[in-house]
Amino acid sequence: MALVELGRYDRNEAHLVVGRxxxxxxxxxxxxxxxxxxxxxxxxxxxxxxxxxxxLSRARQALAQPI
Structure with a gap:
């Protein structure tokens, strides 16, 4: 398992992204x-x-989809 950066966000938005x-x-x-x-x-x-x-690819796709 190797971690890669999905993106950089402000503090609150980052935790919303993790939750999503x-x-x-x-x-x-x-x-x-x-x-x-x-x-x-x-x-x-x-x-x-x-x-x-x-x-990584799945995460990007998930964030691109509306909630």
């Missing part, structure tokens, strides 16, 4: 969500959503 993928049966994780939270710059740092490389 989870509802489609695709494992995903948000990286960097708590980076620099102590100094208040966490709104400026994009959160990377990572998926297994075998799920």
């Amino acid at each position: 993928l989870d509802s489609e049966g695709i494992d995903a994780i948000a990286f960097d969500g708590n980076a620099s939270i102590a100094d208040g710059s966490w709104f400026l740092i994009p959160v990377r959503v990572m998926v297994d490389e075998d799920d």
Whole structure:
């Protein structure tokens, strides 16, 4: 299993993306969500959503579909 980056999102959107993928049966994780939270710059740092490389195409398709 190798993780690849699906995309970079603001902190809240990243967690919505992870939830959407989870509802489609695709494992995903948000990286960097708590980076620099102590100094208040966490709104400026994009959160990377990572998926297994075998799920990358399926994840992109899932996000392209309307809810």
